[in-house]
Amino acid sequence: MGKCLVNLGVQFINTRPEGEETFFPLPVWETLSISDEGHWYMQYKSPPPVQGFECCSSAAVSFHYINWPEMYLLDYWIYKVRVASVAEIAENYEKTINGSNVPWPTIAKRPE
Numbered sequence: 001m002g003k004c005l006v007n008l009g010v011q012f013i014n015t016r017p018e019g020e021e022t023f024f025p026l027p028v029w030e031t032l033s034i035s036d037e038g039h040w041y042m043q044y045k046s047p048p049p050v051q052g053f054e055c056c057s058s059a060a061v062s063f064h065y066i067n068w069p070e071m072y073l074l075d076y077w078i079y080k081v082r083v084a085s086v087a088e089i090a091e092n093y094e095k096t097i098n099g100s101n102v103p104w105p106t107i108a109k110r111p112e
Contacts, residue, residue: 020057028063
C-alpha cells in the first residue's frame, strides 16, 4: 500500500509525538521485550524500533494480538490501578509512626 501511495505522489510525514511509536503490530509485552535483531519487526521497521520501555509513546493508540484476558488486564492497569506518589507514601508513613494511623498494636517501650 505504501508503494502505491508513493507512486501516486503522496508524501509521508512523521506524525509520531517526539518520534515515539504509537501503533504496534505486536502485543505490549512482546513489543517491550524484543531483543532479537533477527525478529521480523526489527528488520522491517524503519527507523529501527527502540528497545525496552523507551519503545512506546505514552499516547500509544493500538497494540495487536491482544486476547480477552489480556484486555481485562490492560483495563485494570489503565483505569483501576493508582500509583501512590512519594509524598503520599511519606505522609502515610509519618502518620503511622506518629501513632495517628497505627494499623497494628503498639509495642511497649523496653524498660531501661
